[in-house]
Amino acid sequence: MTQNSILRTIAKFLLPIILLYAFYVQFHGDYSPGGGFQAGVIFSSAFLLYALVFGLDAAAKVMPDWVLSTVACLGVLLYAGTGIAGMVFGGEFLNYSTLASEPVAGQHLGIILIELGVGLTVASVMLIIFFTFARRIRTQ
Amino acid sequence: MISLVIDIVLLLFLVVMAFAILRMHHLLAVAMLFGLYSLLVAGVFTVLDAPDVAFTEAAVGTGISTVLMLATLAATRSTHERRRKGVAWMPLCICIATGALLIYGIHNMPNLGDPTAPQHTEVAKRFIESGQAETGVPNLVTAVLASYRGFDTLGEVTVVFTAGIGVMLLLVRREKPRIRGEQHDAK
Known part of the structure; x- marks a missing residue:
């Protein structure tokens, strides 16, 4: 935890912007550059900044470990589940055309869902890796 | 310019x-x-x-x-x-050989952005022509990654997930497993 008030103020100012940008990249990925992977990394970088400035404990309070590991699993499950849902509705695995009444709408829905899955997993795994690495520093 | x-x-x-x-x-x-x-x-x-x-x-x-x-x-x-003394000849030779091979490989590749190159005339052409009509997504990169190559991306997400699991298994410190009775001895 740093006592530098300039750093703390700037970090507080930047955090909501970074998070908002991550959501923009996530949900606007169909229309502009970006997608789940980039959004996940940007989202996790906001928490990285928080942890670097306000300390590991404060960051772990916002994002406990069990939340991270649950969300990481949920992301992969959401992705694979969307694929299986395509099978259930009569298509092939990961063919989203059957998810909605029209093939194009189904494709769009499927892409949004799997991008969300990618974003969830990437964001939480990046944070898991960072937290695990950073805790090694303290315990030594 | x-x-x-x-x-x-x-x-x-x-x-x-x-x-x-x-x-x-x-x-x-x-x-x-x-x-x-x-x-x-x-x-x-x-x-x-x-x-x-x-x-x-x-x-x-x-x-x-x-x-x-x-x-x-x-x-x-x-x-x-750690500073090493002298030149490491073996790694240097391997690096130069690999670099030479890569440069040799480049000269057979089609020019950058050449529209008649094989990679632009077969699959990519089809994606560009019918991608938006089939998926309804204007960003073709997303369409290819998420829909046409959905299985690959599932693999990638699984790799990221596995990396997370690996780091957790290797580096997360847990309490050492205790043999029953040991605790009493310690007291």
């Missing part, structure tokens, strides 16, 4: 950065320079009209991996690379 200048400046800085990393022995500085290197590569990708890749390179290469590198340095408490 301007794009040529930008290309040359970016590539020149990449080479300068590579030599700076080679000459540097302070690992903190090397980690920061690697971040800068990634940023330059992201710039090159932007010039090449690949904003999605540039985005990933800037976020992962410059952001996350630099922070992870710094965290690792802080955890190992070793700040300087």
